[in-house]
Amino acid sequence: MNLNYDDNAKIIKALSDSNRLKIIDILSCGERCACDILEHFEFTQPTLSHHMKVLMDCGLVESRKEGLWSYYSLNNSNCNKLILFLMNLMTDTDDCICKDKHKCECK
Template sequence: MTSTFEKLAEVYKALADKSRLHMLALLALEELCVCELVAIFDMSQPAISQHLRKLKQAGLVKERKTAQWVYYSLDNSKFSLLQNIVDTLPDVENEIELLKSKGLRVQCGLTPQF
């Protein structure tokens, strides 16, 4: 039972940061590469990676590797309340559209998937 409380505490700690909540809102819409999140947040790659690491450790996001690029998406399979939390977050679809309009959608050497 202690491990359950520890795991839940890790989830709530991961959710207690506005940048990570923002990332979850984006990842609920589309799978994104680290470089795309760097462009959206105007943060360094190490800062974005650190946030994603915490979200992944909490079981809130999953990753998919393609060559040297890593793509992240929401993982609501381990924490059933996650979708309810994401549903309460502001709509950020315009940020994905802005990324596309700037030609930064999938700048990791792959063909853009519009």
């Protein structure tokens, strides 16, 4: 598996905020309107918009407009890719970076 460290670092950075982790948890139950997500927080709609933009920019969340309302959902494909990346990163596999042809000759 080709591990894309730069792209996944961007996603992990987006998830380093506890509010964004909570938003991901809320969206794990299915699509939600922005107003429904906002009920779980004590910040304003512009702050929610900022968090949603960060999550959309890294590809974990998708949005759609319906009239005046914005609806958000997880991009399950990208979420699964992140999970696979983390599993491969922390697992000794045949194509692991530590299996490089160049062995250390240090003594």
